[in-house]
Amino acid sequence: MTPYRLESTRSDGSPQPEAAYLPRYLPTVLASLSRWEETSGERGEVIVVDNASTDATAHMAATFGVRVISESVRSIGRVRNSAAAAAHGRRLFFTDADVALPMEAITAAAAAMDTGAVGGAIPPLYTPKRLGARLLCAYWDHYRTAHGGAQGVVNSPPPSRRWAGIKTTCS
Numbered sequence: 001m002t003p004y005r006l007e008s009t010r011s012d013g014s015p016q017p018e019a020a021y022l023p024r025y026l027p028t029v030l031a032s033l034s035r036w037e038e039t040s041g042e043r044g045e046v047i048v049v050d051n052a053s054t055d056a057t058a059h060m061a062a063t064f065g066v067r068v069i070s071e072s073v074r075s076i077g078r079v080r081n082s083a084a085a086a087a088h089g090r091r092l093f094f095t096d097a098d099v100a101l102p103m104e105a106i107t108a109a110a111a112a113m114d115t116g117a118v119g120g121a122i123p124p125l126y127t128p129k130r131l132g133a134r135l136l137c138a139y140w141d142h143y144r145t146a147h148g149g150a151q152g153v154v155n156s157p158p159p160s161r162r163w164a165g166i167k168t169t170c171s
Contacts, residue, residue, distance in 0.1 A: 021097040032103040
């Protein structure tokens with residue numbers, strides 16, 4: 001499974017606000033979660049963390065019926081930890097606002113966690129426009145594959161822990 005990640009900049013090169021991503025990508029997460037719940041018989045939840053946004057992120061997320069919590073400190077670690085603390089499930093699965101998520105990602109991640117994985121990554125399908133960025137992405141893809149890590153981080157968990165590099169395909 002490969003989530004589809006698109007360019008995260010406007011035509012003028014400036015970053016897009018998170019609220020611009022939500023109507024495009026959050027429905028894919030909700031639809032995939034719904035299909036996963038139907039096929040697995042399990043329940044999931046979606047928590048959107050508003051990380052001190054200055055746009056309509058929180059309101060936009062709430063219109064989709066998801067739980068919205070706030071984290072005022074701008075730190076991805078704090079955001080993830082806030083979501084984990086608010087979650088009710090036995091598994092944690094994180095994604096970003098600009099990722100379309102196929103059901104196969106949830107299925108593969110749940111299966112990996114059920115067999116003992118404590119972490120993992122699903123490589124994105126992402127093709128930057130600039131040649132240098134494309135070469136860097138290609139290098140990290142090769143490095144990750146050769147060394148068993150995620151996003152360029154080499155895998156070296158303790159023997160009692162297992163990291164899942166989840167790979168499936170999407171049509």
